[in-house]
Amino acid sequence: HKSDMDLDNLSVVLHSQKDLRLEQRPIPEPGPNDVLLQMHSVGICGSDVHYWQNGRIGDFVLKKPMVLGHEASGTVLKVGSAVKHLQMGDRVAIEPGVPREMDEFFKNGRYNLSPTIFFCATPPDDGNLSRYYTHNANFCYKLPDNLTFEEGALIEPLSVGIHACRRAGVTLGSIVLICGAGPIGLVSLLVAKAMGASKVAITDLSLERLSMAKELGADFTVTVAKEDSPQSLAQTVGDLLGAPPTMTIECTGVESSVQTAIYATQSGGVVVLVGLGKEMVTVPLVNAAAREVDIRGVFRYCNTWPMAIAMLASGKVNVKPLVTHRFPLEQALQAFETTKQGIGIKVMLKCDKNDQHA
Amino acid sequence: HKSDMDLDNLSVVLHSQKDLRLEQRPIPEPGPNDVLLQMHSVGICGSDVHYWQNGRIGDFVLKKPMVLGHEASGTVLKVGSAVKHLQMGDRVAIEPGVPREMDEFFKNGRYNLSPTIFFCATPPDDGNLSRYYTHNANFCYKLPDNLTFEEGALIEPLSVGIHACRRAGVTLGSIVLICGAGPIGLVSLLVAKAMGASKVAITDLSLERLSMAKELGADFTVTVAKEDSPQSLAQTVGDLLGAPPTMTIECTGVESSVQTAIYATQSGGVVVLVGLGKEMVTVPLVNAAAREVDIRGVFRYCNTWPMAIAMLASGKVNVKPLVTHRFPLEQALQAFETTKQGIGIKVMLKCDKNDQHA
Amino acid sequence: HKSDMDLDNLSVVLHSQKDLRLEQRPIPEPGPNDVLLQMHSVGICGSDVHYWQNGRIGDFVLKKPMVLGHEASGTVLKVGSAVKHLQMGDRVAIEPGVPREMDEFFKNGRYNLSPTIFFCATPPDDGNLSRYYTHNANFCYKLPDNLTFEEGALIEPLSVGIHACRRAGVTLGSIVLICGAGPIGLVSLLVAKAMGASKVAITDLSLERLSMAKELGADFTVTVAKEDSPQSLAQTVGDLLGAPPTMTIECTGVESSVQTAIYATQSGGVVVLVGLGKEMVTVPLVNAAAREVDIRGVFRYCNTWPMAIAMLASGKVNVKPLVTHRFPLEQALQAFETTKQGIGIKVMLKCDKNDQHA
Amino acid sequence: HKSDMDLDNLSVVLHSQKDLRLEQRPIPEPGPNDVLLQMHSVGICGSDVHYWQNGRIGDFVLKKPMVLGHEASGTVLKVGSAVKHLQMGDRVAIEPGVPREMDEFFKNGRYNLSPTIFFCATPPDDGNLSRYYTHNANFCYKLPDNLTFEEGALIEPLSVGIHACRRAGVTLGSIVLICGAGPIGLVSLLVAKAMGASKVAITDLSLERLSMAKELGADFTVTVAKEDSPQSLAQTVGDLLGAPPTMTIECTGVESSVQTAIYATQSGGVVVLVGLGKEMVTVPLVNAAAREVDIRGVFRYCNTWPMAIAMLASGKVNVKPLVTHRFPLEQALQAFETTKQGIGIKVMLKCDKNDQHA
Ligand SMILES: NC(=O)c1ccc[n+]([C@@H]2O[C@H](COP(=O)([O-])OP(=O)(O)OC[C@H]3O[C@@H](n4cnc5c(N)ncnc54)[C@H](O)[C@@H]3O)[C@@H](O)[C@H]2O)c1
Ligand SMILES: NC(=O)c1ccc[n+]([C@@H]2O[C@H](COP(=O)([O-])OP(=O)(O)OC[C@H]3O[C@@H](n4cnc5c(N)ncnc54)[C@H](O)[C@@H]3O)[C@@H](O)[C@H]2O)c1
Ligand SMILES: NC(=O)c1ccc[n+]([C@@H]2O[C@H](COP(=O)([O-])OP(=O)(O)OC[C@H]3O[C@@H](n4cnc5c(N)ncnc54)[C@H](O)[C@@H]3O)[C@@H](O)[C@H]2O)c1
Ligand SMILES: NC(=O)c1ccc[n+]([C@@H]2O[C@H](COP(=O)([O-])OP(=O)(O)OC[C@H]3O[C@@H](n4cnc5c(N)ncnc54)[C@H](O)[C@@H]3O)[C@@H](O)[C@H]2O)c1
Ligand SMILES: [Zn+2]
Ligand SMILES: [Zn+2]
Ligand SMILES: [Zn+2]
Ligand SMILES: [Zn+2]
Secondary structure, rough: OOOOOOOOOOOOOOEEOEEEEEOOOOOOOOOOEEEEEEEEEEOHHHHHHHHHHHHHHHHOOOOOEEEEEEEEEEEEEEOOOOOOOOOOOOOOEEEOOOOOOOHHHHHHHHHHHOOOOEEEEEEEEEEOOOOOEEEHHEEEOOOOOOOHHHHHHHHHHHHHHHHHHHHOOOOOEEEEEEEEEHHHHHHHHHHEEEEEEEEEEEEOOOOOHHHHHHOOOOEEEOOOOOOHHHHHHHHHHHHHOOOOOOEEEOOOOHHHHHHHHHOOOOEEEEEOOOOOOOEEEEHHHHHHHHHOOOEEEEEOOOOOOOHHHHHHHHOOOOHHHHEEEEEHHHHHHHHHHHOOOOOOEEEEEEEEOOOOOO | OOOOOOOEEEEEEEEEEOOEEEEEOOOOOOOEEEEEEEEEEEEEHHHHHHHHHOOOHHHHHHHHOOOEEEEEEEEEEEEOOOOOOOOOOEEEOOEEEOOOOOOHHHHOOHHHOOOOOOOOOOOOOOOOEOOOOOOOOOHHHOOOOOOEEEEEEEHHHHHHHHHHHHHOOOOOOOOEEEEEOOOOHHHHHEEEEOOOEHHHHHHHOOOOHHHHHOOOOEEEEEEEOOOOHHHHHHHHHHHHHHOOEEEEEEEOOHHHHHHHHHHOOOOOOOEEEOEEEEEEEEEEEEHHHOOOEEEEEEOOOOOOOOHHHHHOOOOOOHHHHHHHEEEHHHHHHHHHHHHHHOEEEEOEEEEOOOOOOO | OOOOOOOEEEEEEEOOOEEEEEOOOOOOOOOOOEEEEEEEEOOOOHHHHHHHHEEOOEEEEEEOOOEEOEEEEEEEEEEEOOOOOOOOOOOEEEEEEEEEOHHHHHOOOHHOOOOOOOOOOOOOOOOOOOEEEEEEEEHHEEOOOOOOOHHHHHHHHHHHHHHHHHHOOOOOOOOOOOOOOOOHHHHHHHHHHHHHEEEEEOOOOEEHHHHHHHOOOEEEEEEEOOOOHHHHHHHHHHHHOOOOOOOOEOOOOOOHHHHHHHHOOOOOEEEEEEEOOOOEEEOHHHHHHHHOOOEOOOOOOOHHHHHHHHHHOOOOOHHHHHHHEEEEEHHHHHHHHHOOOOOOEEEEEEOOOOHHHH | HHOOOOOOOEEEEEOOOEEEEEEEEEOOOOOOOOEEEEEEEEEHHHHHHHHHHOEEOOOOOOOOOOOOOOOEEEEEEEEEEOOOOOOOOOEEOOOOOOOOOOOHHHHHHOOOOOOOOEEOOEEOOOOOOOOOEEEEEHHEOOOOOOOOHHHHHHHHHHHHHHHHHHHHHOOOEEEEEEEEHHHHHHHHHHHHHHHOOOEEEEEEHHHHHHHHHHHHHOOOOEOOOOOOOHHHHHHHHHHOOOOOOEEEEEEOOOOOHHHHHHHHOOOOEEEOOOOOOOOOEOOOOHHHHHOOOEHHHHHOOOOHHHHHHHHHHOOOOOOOOHEEEEHHHHHHHHHHHHHHOOOOOOEEEEEEOOOOOO
């Protein structure tokens, strides 16, 4: 079906820190376990911008040009010889992390922790901000007809929220604090509500983001000023909620916010660290330990796509309002600039020249 | 505050099988850890009717007259000397099971399994279908202003649904089968949805009950005919849901329905037995075992009232439509007759002469 | 390294019910993810004998000749092109189940439930009772120097015990009942002790097997007579242990023993079904449900080899006494006859002509 | 039975920082739910010494004289009117924490987190370093004949180890790192082994303590020098164990050791914080979060006495070697001096004039 494709494989390639280029890449051939995809919608993530601006995140350092993008959906164009569950024309959402080895993490169902995992747009692995892209078919999930491509692409950030709420143990009647109302805080809010949380409070510095949170269902919003002390913020949150939160999902990575999370959480509760900040942080660990407040990290996600698709298809969660901007792939640099400036929530790049719809 | 009370403590007393009477009982005095309550709304449960018709349930045999009723709410009239968290005038929902001993079950947080537990309207313990009633204050929960007394009373059956869904592990994206659309099946449906189930199918013999289930949010209903084979029903359910249910909550107690539950459930899933039927049942246990479908029982509930109140107060669950009939306490026998005939869903008795509202 | 091998690949092949033959098979070539193994020790399992005697187990029906054997260890002779973690000369234990598809069961760490899994000596998949055999390298685990090949082979039945005790939740101070002192009951006993059980009682019809159990560490043994009632056996067990067992591991598959397991287990406890008996069984399910005694099946195992190796290497568990008979591969039919007659516990076949040691 | 008692109730009373006195106290009368105990053996804990030296631990400040001691066992002399499970002459181990209110923590089985809990020798609650002492009977556990009083007293520190290993999830084949070989590190070592750990490494500054650890079953010991970097220690530990520990139990409270714990632990593993150090600590939280290494605190324990008794009675754990010194109650000040100087492991005070045996 090469005939269905043109030869244009425009891609968003990061050459080095601050050197982002739109350029042509060869159209890849799928291996036996892969599918070739015509990309449709790809969201821009904070990490894409971070690589662009800094050339690295922690120990992951850009050493050669890399295609960006990992929040993506597209259409199957070609099917590898060993692939059974997909066929040409299937619309799919892409899980960007694909374990390379069948190690103990993978066998135990925690493949996100596999040290050799492939992950789109994490050096040296290419992402999918291209017109055409191949991916392991086992990590492509068929979208039901009632889901849009953009919903498919949003499953990636949504998965972070699912994994966070799952690790937090959110359940019926949970009282939840979310620190930070960026894209990750907001998807965590949506998921917490869908899992039965009775009350959710959310914090941010930005009034605009908090008003978006309110629209998406937050029961309480807390505007944080940089000089607020963590203890007093914790107190404010408990007062608003009528009780200390049973779990806090930290989505800023900021030291003082981690402190707030610990002070605020009820004894026996959980703080989930989603936000990733500086290497060493100073925190009231005895306060947490002596009240058995568990501190659990989140590294991406595993086993979330089927659950996310079920949830979106049933209408229990509506992620559509998260998309505030759209750009054709050709205008990727403007799109990145928009995200960099913190305007809106989620910026979508539309990779299919013939279909720029949601 | 005896002055607030008249001396009328009309009570619904079961003297022996089929001998149900309305009669006066002395107004009790609360002990140091108790509260005296003016009862407001008490729902009639299948078990109340069962004691009335059979004089026993399993090993619990009526040996002396017993007040019926255990789905209840009321207002605090008097507070025992050691009670701190309640005061006169507080509107409360009553948890009918109160552990008598601090045994290992209680210390481990599973007090519902304590063999010496007090339980309203389980021989020989009196229930609360009276005008006035005393109860351990630790098992009375203050109702927020936005909850009605009837919602307070409905927390009891709702708690069975909460405990069932919790034991089933219902979570985001779960696919749930519920067998039986009686009051217990219906509250399980409400709870499953609130905990994030993406699809719920429910079975019953009665079209009327299934149409109520549909109104309450069931995605699929399956009308069962007595001659249907469990395997074929299991197949039907899987076809409707698009996949086998990840968990099944059995709320009929009928042998063939337990079989359906096992056949229908996905490998690695859970069957929760809420319905309690005959002592020995014949079931495809190897089918369950060899697919690691766990079979978990439910005995009442524990630690559900706070969670239920949070859920009702936040509007995440609406139990009000379950109440289909109301009778003043004086007409308790007609009310029992109504439940016995399987008319409607939940019949409420209104115990306060001066306030017969919801 | 073909030079290291002769062309003799004597194999134990089941042609049809009761038609077991020793015959030559071609020496297979390893695929890219496989290793070619020179087999050393292979235990005979009840299921091998069952296929031989009945030509089927449940829905698994022998339709064409199949090599038997799945409790095995050997030495790597050749390494597939994509294999990294093994090399020629490595001594390995073989996990006989290899998932074929990356389905949701596999991704979630429960690959034993994958419906398309390859499993040695389960029709139509060949086992490893041969001189030479290829297997997926990801399911071959390097043996430390201080473990014998027979210990390596015994990891397979031991894994059933590990999975059973893990599903039972055996932990420090657990009181455990094991029904049946065959190989599976005995490994469950060893594992329960190693996981911290304070007391283990074990039942069997056979005094000889119970005396083996005693030697292996059982605190109490219960000789069952066929006419004993399950309730009275349950009572006896509770009396011996000083309390009802917190969990029971059923390793007979016999209906009355499943009944005993349910009656005996403490409220809030667990019955694990390892034994697989007839399709429909009659059991006191209400007794279990109303005491929240969970019933959990065991289907083989997953993620047990690394843990088993750690345990054997550290000397925490000693499986060596389980081997009561050894035969050279050439005498496989006598070996099978021995197991069929229920003599001893575990019969080992020695597949390496040049090394018939443990 | 007052006749059995003399009027001597010598007690170890802390009047204020550094002011520890032996003085007479009235012999108390048991309330309806209490028992009066003749104390036999009481261990000295680091916290007793800490109150003596500092007059406070964190927010718990000594404001009036307080009897010290909380690791205790004795004999029932008198039984409160409501007590059923104990009688005169019973030898019991004392759980020092007794919840005062039936709050949500208690109902959920985590009564150690109840903010109003009574706890021996935590201001303002008196401990049991006396000749006679009353305690809630529900928190006194009968000792089997084959346990000594000292074993009974040692259940208290052992319980910290049990709770720590339980929160860590130690199970069959676990690889465990323990930081600190004081009494708490050593009991954690014993428990980890009993729960199935295959390898345990333990660190300390003191060679003497490490040699005790070796005797008690540690597989590896690591002598720490104050200047060692946490990363290099983590590396050393992983090298010794052959793999990073699946869980680390931190029993020093020292900042650099918490850092070592995080760096050392395997991705997906657990760090349990038992040691309680300074309020704010600087730690590599991103390292933990991004590898999903959970950080879980331990606050004392709950639901450990029955399990500990089962374990000691079955001989699975031997705590006797922990007692290195014994003093008659009259020499309590010398005993405290010994503990303060860090000599030996556990110092026992013998409170019964007529029986100073173990
Ligand atoms: N663990 C993972 O797998 C994972 C995955 C994705 C993102 N992340 C991390 O999650 C975090 C959030 O991601 P995002 O895309 O939403 O980022 P974002 O930068 O868009 O959002 C962060 C929000 O936090 C707010 N904030 C900053 N300081 C605050 C404070 N003191 N109190 C309250 N709010 C404060 C900001 O105003 C901003 O709205 C980032 O640290 C990111 O690196 C982690
Ligand atoms: N385990 C517990 O703690 C607990 C608590 C409360 C109730 N229960 C039990 O739960 C069950 C349900 O209680 P309820 O009040 O809803 O009873 P109910 O009798 O009102 O409802 C049972 C429903 O099951 C339907 N039914 C009967 N046979 C069926 C079949 N073969 N397939 C499908 N549906 C069928 C009936 O038509 C009825 O609508 C009862 O067995 C009751 O004893 C248990
Ligand atoms: N679930 C799984 O994955 C799995 C794996 C392996 C084996 N199994 C099953 O486990 C069971 C045990 O396997 P095995 O190899 O030890 O079998 P086995 O036949 O050697 O042992 C069974 C033992 O149970 C004893 N027994 C029979 N009736 C009894 C009774 N009423 N009470 C007490 N003991 C009784 C027998 O005397 C025998 O010693 C079999 O049913 C087998 O099919 C299951
Ligand atoms: N969380 C709880 O409920 C609870 C209960 C009891 C004790 N504790 C705490 O547990 C800790 C241990 O108690 P203990 O009685 O064993 O105390 P301890 O002081 O006797 O033992 C601590 C040990 O840690 C060693 N140590 C100090 N710095 C070290 C380092 N950098 N690396 C390795 N080892 C180091 C010391 O040499 C000492 O042997 C204390 O902090 C205590 O407060 C907590
Ligand atoms: Zn992202
Ligand atoms: Zn009821
Ligand atoms: Zn086998
Ligand atoms: Zn202590």
